[in-house]
Amino acid sequence: MQVTGEPSFRESVDLMFNRAAKLMDMSPGLEQKIRVCNSTYTVRFGVRLRGKIETFTGYRSVHSEHMEPVKGGIRFALSVNQDEVEALAALMTYKCALVETPFGGSKGGLCIDPRAWDEHELEQITRRFAYELIKRDLIHPAQNVPAPDMGTGEREMAWIADQYARMNTTDINAKACVTGKPPHAGGIQGRVEATGRGVQYALREFFRHREDVSKARLLGGLDGKRVIVQGLGNVGYHAAKFLSEEDGCKIIAVIERDGALLDERGLNVEDVRQWMNGHEGLMAGYPDAKYVADGVAILEEPCDILIPAALEGVIHKDNAAQIKAPLIVEAANGPITFGADEILRQKGCVIIPDMYANAGGVTVSYFEWVKNLSHIRFGRMQRRAEEARSRLIVEELERLSADQNLGWTLAEGFKDKFLQGSDELALVRSGLDDTMRTAYQAMREVWHGREGVEDLRVAAYIVSIGRVAQTYRSKGL
Ligand code: NAD
16 A cells, blocks of 8 residues: 555665664665565466456565575465565565574565455465466475465465475475465464564564663553554454453454544454454444444544554554554554655654564464474474373372371362373464564664664664574675
8 A cells, every 4th residue: 555645664664774784784785685686476367257358467475585495475365466465575574584484585475365255266266376486496394484464364375385286296394385285285383473463573572671661651560551553454453352361451453444433441353353254344334333434533542552464554654643542563564654654753652663563473384394394283292291290209209298297289180281281282282382572672673772773663773684694694695
């Protein structure tokens, strides 16, 4: 989405990059090499549908191949264009470096309204798009590994994986050509909710640092915080659900494409989502909350935390000054334009930047890719061994207590929990939590410790650019 009078999405990402690069000591040549997008492939293909040939336009952009494979989602939306795909590919480079997933940055998109086609038609279109990318190695386990993004999910990823396998019948690593697949088709537990879960872990880590919380003029922990979420799709729904059900946040408003729902007591996110599922994705008519048709205006309502989780450019020069949230978590990619970012910073608003906030998806995608390459489910080897070792300890404690007449009894539930070895989901959550904590700490070290760094976004760019530069240097560039 291009906002009038503002730089395009890709220019916005580049300008944000430049703010950070200015504070770094890099050779000008290297700075330029990292910033530019290496290549963008545009494809136009026809599919016979409803008695005639429909032509579609798709893109796959590779921003940086400092590490391979390159990684990045495939978006299905009418707004997809080259500028957007290149901006998103650049963000993938920085995101992967920040959370230490060993990938370069890429992104793909297909100009299509997915709701305009039925499932069978969508499968034909997706397979044909995948065919075009696969034959040019733009989908490949060792070179370019897509994932879901706006408008795509497990179903589309399963079609892509199957298309690749059909075209590469002897590739033993075929399943690793794409991530975000359903668990029965080579996916991993916890991937669907990974980005929303990552948003939750990011916020939990932020609230562990009192100094950072006070920079956002907030107090205490997440419990009771009033949250507004834009977009109740994959990312927004999971983030809102986990924050309200597990951390005590109150989701006081949800903004969707047809308006917003408001409830000061906190919305029941699951209920709202169920309603949308049964009403073609629309909120209007939901009985248990106030409905407002002008959803965008709700971004400006007072709250503690604003989570834009829909699309880019929604907070821009014209509405930034009216935003009241002291803390914004960019669950979507690029929801704040370069111009708005400046206005918000001057107001003292703390922004947890996209390349960190929504990195949970690529993190768990990385785990899925490793799982596919190792051909074994996480936890399969060690789970029962862990349980056996824990059982030894428990039995020894019980024996000691009985022998010595100590009368010890283990707290209710402790034994069951302690005796449970880690299954795949537990390991994925642990790996994601560790990644989000470690990456936040790397950012805040730069935020608080480096001269001239005013905000988390610049800190995130400095960490990422530094890591990409290091890789280039070790390659002799
Ligand atoms: P999605 O298609 O599942 O959900 C998007 C939601 O936003 C939908 O419910 C849609 O109705 C709503 N929406 C669309 N236009 C809107 C508007 N103008 N106002 C309000 N709501 C609107 O997409 P998603 O996968 O949740 O992705 C959302 C954002 O998160 C995108 O920016 C995407 O790049 C980013 N992201 C997604 C993932 C992932 O794993 N899916 C990972 C990282 C980043």
